Amino acid sequence: xxxxxxxxxxxxxxxxxxxxxxxxxxxxxxxxxxxxxxxxxxxxxxxxxxxxxxxxxxxxxxxxxxxxxxxxxxxxxxxxxxxxxxxxxxxxxxxxxxxxxxxxxxxxxxxxxxxxxxxxxxxxxxxxxxxxxxxxxxxxxxxxxxxxxxxxxxxxxxxxxxxxxxxxxxxxxxxxxxxxxxxxxxxxxxxxxxxxxxxxxxxxxxxxxxxxxxxxxxxxxxxxxxxxxxxxxxxxxxxxxxxxxxxxxxxxxxxxxxxxxxxxxxxxxxxxxxxxxxxxxxxxxxxxxxxxxxxxxxxxxxxxxxxxxxxxxxxxxxxxxxxxxxxxxxxxxxxxxxxxxxxxxxxxxxxxxxxxxxxxxxxxxxxxxxxxxxxxxxxxxxxxxxxxxxxxxxxxxxxxxxxxxxxxxxxxxxxxxxxxxxxxxxxxxxxxxxxxxxxxxxxxxxxxxxxxxxxxxxxxxxxxxxxxxxxxxxxxxxxxxxxxxxxx
Amino acid sequence: xxxxxxxxxxxxxxxxxxxxxxxxxxxxxxxxxxxxxxxxxxxxxxxxxxxxxxxxxxxxxxxxxxxxxxxxxxxxxxxxxxxxxxxxxxxxxxxxxxxxxxxxxxxxxxxxxxxxxxxxxxxxxxxxxxxxxxxxxxxxxxxxxxxxxxxxxxxxxxxxxxxxxxxxxxxxxxxxxxxxxxxxxxxxxxxxxxxxxxxxxxxxxxxxxxxxxxxxxxxx
Numbered sequence: 001x002x003x004x005x006x007x008x009x010x011x012x013x014x015x016x017x018x019x020x021x022x023x024x025x026x027x028x029x030x031x032x033x034x035x036x037x038x039x040x041x042x043x044x045x046x047x048x049x050x051x052x053x054x055x056x057x058x059x060x061x062x063x064x065x066x067x068x069x070x071x072x073x074x075x076x077x078x079x080x081x082x083x084x085x086x087x088x089x090x091x092x093x094x095x096x097x098x099x100x101x102x103x104x105x106x107x108x109x110x111x112x113x114x115x116x117x118x119x120x121x122x123x124x125x126x127x128x129x130x131x132x133x134x135x136x137x138x139x140x141x142x143x144x145x146x147x148x149x150x151x152x153x154x155x156x157x158x159x160x161x162x163x164x165x166x167x168x169x170x171x172x173x174x175x176x177x178x179x180x181x182x183x184x185x186x187x188x189x190x191x192x193x194x195x196x197x198x199x200x201x202x203x204x205x206x207x208x209x210x211x212x213x214x215x216x217x218x219x220x221x222x223x224x225x226x227x228x229x230x231x232x233x234x235x236x237x238x239x240x241x242x243x244x245x246x247x248x249x250x251x252x253x254x255x256x257x258x259x260x261x262x263x264x265x266x267x268x269x270x271x272x273x274x275x276x277x278x279x280x281x282x283x284x285x286x287x288x289x290x291x292x293x294x295x296x297x298x299x300x301x302x303x304x305x306x307x308x309x310x311x312x313x314x315x316x317x318x319x320x321x322x323x324x325x326x327x328x329x330x331x332x333x334x335x336x337x338x339x340x341x342x343x344x345x346x347x348x349x350x351x352x353x354x355x356x357x358x359x360x361x362x363x364x365x366x367x368x369x370x371x372x373x374x375x376x377x378x379x380x381x382x383x384x385x386x387x388x389x390x391x392x393x394x395x396x397x398x399x400x401x402x403x404x405x406x407x408x409x410x411x412x413x414x415x416x417x418x419x420x421x422x423x424x425x426x427x428x429x430x431x432x433x434x435x436x437x438x439x440x441x442x443x444x445x446x447x448x449x450x451x452x453x454x455x456x457x458x459x460x461x462x463x464x465x466x467x468x469x470x471x472x473x474x475x476x477x478x479x480x481x482x483x484x485x486x487x488x
Numbered sequence: 489x490x491x492x493x494x495x496x497x498x499x500x501x502x503x504x505x506x507x508x509x510x511x512x513x514x515x516x517x518x519x520x521x522x523x524x525x526x527x528x529x530x531x532x533x534x535x536x537x538x539x540x541x542x543x544x545x546x547x548x549x550x551x552x553x554x555x556x557x558x559x560x561x562x563x564x565x566x567x568x569x570x571x572x573x574x575x576x577x578x579x580x581x582x583x584x585x586x587x588x589x590x591x592x593x594x595x596x597x598x599x600x601x602x603x604x605x606x607x608x609x610x611x612x613x614x615x616x617x618x619x620x621x622x623x624x625x626x627x628x629x630x631x632x633x634x635x636x637x638x639x640x641x642x643x644x645x646x647x648x649x650x651x652x653x654x655x656x657x658x659x660x661x662x663x664x665x666x667x668x669x670x671x672x673x674x675x676x677x678x679x680x681x682x683x684x685x686x687x688x689x690x691x692x693x694x695x696x697x698x699x700x701x702x703x704x705x706x707x708x
Contacts, residue, residue: 060635061601061633064625064626064632064633064634064635064636065635065636068635068636068637068638069638069639070639071551071639074551074552074635074637075552075555075556075635076551076552076553076554076555076556077550077551077552079552079555080552080555138550139549139550139551139552140549140550140552141549141593142549142554142593142594142595143593144598177490178490179490179492179495184495187492187495188495188499191496191499191503192499192503195503195507199507199511203511204593208592208593209515209519210518210519210520210521210589211518211519211521211585211586211588211589211590211591211594212518212585212588212594212596213514213515213518213519214591214592214593214594215588215594215596216510216511216514216518217511220510220511261498261502264498264499264502264503265502268502268503268506268507268510269506269509269510271510272510274598275596277562277563277571278560278562278596279560279582279583279584279585279587279588279596280514280518280585281514281517281518281585284510284514287509287510288510350571354558354597354598354599354600355599355600356599358598358599359599421600425572425600426571426572427572428572428575428576432602432603433629433630433631433632433633436601436602436631436632436633437631437633439601439633440633
């Protein structure tokens with residue numbers, strides 16, 4: 001292993017006479033700067049756009065007549081557009097950036113091909129833009145979380161692949177041959193995403209499978225995207241940052257590795273619980289119900305790792321704001337995975353299936369787990385790449401409080417609302433209009449949660465743009481000086 | 489712990505297994521289904537949708553109807569089962585894979601803000617009712633949460649369409665969408681989803697059905 005690592009090193013393009021054998025942390029961060037700024041800033045903008053669209057969709061449930069004349073603002077378009085903007089525009093985009101940075105840092109190697117990675121980021125954002133506009137103006141494809149029209153997936157796939165290849169090449173030429181457990185999660189997530197996304201897009205949009213097979217592929221995709229891409233990459237980020245910020249080792253890496261393999265074994269089988277009592281053969285549902293129950297194994301392992309690593313004095317964190325976000329995200333992971341296990345049990349699904357409870361689970365996964373982990377990582381990474389501290393600690397506080405309050409409010413409102421809705425739906429005499437009114441009350445509470453989230457997201461974007469403004473100051477000054485210097 | 493090819497192999501094997509189990513195997517089973525003859529009439533089920541309904545399906549997809557409406561009737565496996573889909577009149581039997589054979593995209597839906605539509609064409613057969621309901625749901629269903637779809641109609645300011653005159657205002661898109669809604673019926677009895685007992689004896693009595701297909705019928 002050592003010998004091969006050394007040969008690799010001699011072939012590494014960066015290891016020329018001028019470059020040092022050991023790269024400084026600052027060099028590594030600087031190498032990631034351009035593509036990651038692109039991914040993080042556009043991610044933050046997409047997050048805000050998604051919240052606007054989500055609020056538009058939610059408000060229509062209380063005032064169905066609002067904007068009724070505009071086809072593109074109808075709820076059947078704003079809702080999938082909001083979800084896809086959140087997932088592809090924000091979630092996948094920022095996680096991909098963070099994963100790339102972790103691979104560089106863990107391998108002690110600057111990002112190779114950072115220009116290519118930036119082009120990948122542009123392709124990805126072009127894909128998301130065309131996709132979201134496509135949903136709004138020509139309608140969704142009809143598939144959950146794959147609602148973008150056929151023009152978007154090739155751009156998204158190309159953008160993702162370019163960045164993933166840059167990350168893999170950097171990984172290959174790494175200076176630190178030892179692997180850390182985050183490597184597994186992050187590299188696994190890259191591998192899984194490429195597979196599930198390409199297979200699902202091909203089987204749903206380009207060479208469609210027949211009949212209900214489409215629903216099977218769709219459920220397989222959404223479940224894997226949540227558990228393997230978001231879950232896998234998210235855990236990789238959590239297991240990287242918590243020990244780093246607390247300055248003590250993960251307890252224990254072996255347990256985290258056990259969680260990784262059990263996740264890889266059980267999670268991919270569990271997707272069809274989303275079709276419980278649906279029109280598919282029973283053996284498929286049984287297989288998924290079993291696998292879904294078994295995902296409690298990685299969950300317990302993850303919970304034990306978090307519990308024992310977080311136990312102790314956490315007041316002297318390297319970057320307290322980052323730790324706050326990531327710790328909340330880690331707890332949200334445990335909650336959302338536990339919720340998924342419970343909602344996937346047939347006895348519970350008889351009540352909660354096809355209700356707001358499942359929407360609440362999805363939104364809490366995205367706003368409570370994915371977003372919080374991403375925010376925490378960005379709060380750590382960005383000031384180090386830009387060498388500029390966050391301009392306002394106050395905005396960070398606002399962001400944190402709003403994000404927690406909004407995510408928790410949405411989760412509780414939709415969970416309780418979903419259970420009430422499910423019980424009432426199972427009474428054959430319960431009138432559907434009264435039921436809808438009742439739902440509206442819970443969904444209304446969740447809508448307030450969306451507004452609270454939006455306030456936090458706005459604070460985050462403002463802080464990020466201010467930081468970029470300060471970071472760009474010398475460059476702007478230099479340009480102004482050159483222009484002035486040109487004139488006598 | 490330190491061997492990337494080994495990790496990759498592990499990932500490949502675990503994921504390939506699940507791909508084979510949840511994508512390839514179902515494809516071999518339900519991806520290869522074909523139409524079966526209707527026991528009562530002998531016509532293939534499901535048959536392709538008529539042209540207008542096929543166009544209407546694109547409107548249904550594009551306006552995102554499936555965001556709030558499911559298209560699946562859930563079975564009641566036992567007396568302790570809660571599902572009341574059939575008791576609500578959303579269908580006379582539960583839906584199975586066969587019902588969606590010719591659909592693209594299959595929009596089962598995952599949230600019931602509004603009622604299930606698997607059998608809306610059998611439940612409400614009045615075309616004008618559907619048109620008027622799309623124009624302004626609250627006119628026909630008071631306090632409905634459904635949005636209005638005025639852009640599917642050519643209504644000049646001042647004109648007040650009624651349920652009788654709405655057809656006159658409807659665009660082709662609206663008429664196609666309603667044709668699609670009227671085509672949504674999963675009432676043909678199937679081997680894997682027979683009609684519940686009280687209703688099976690009533691209509692044709694099996695005399696019109698070809699004998700060859702009758703052998704597929706479940707024991708009464």
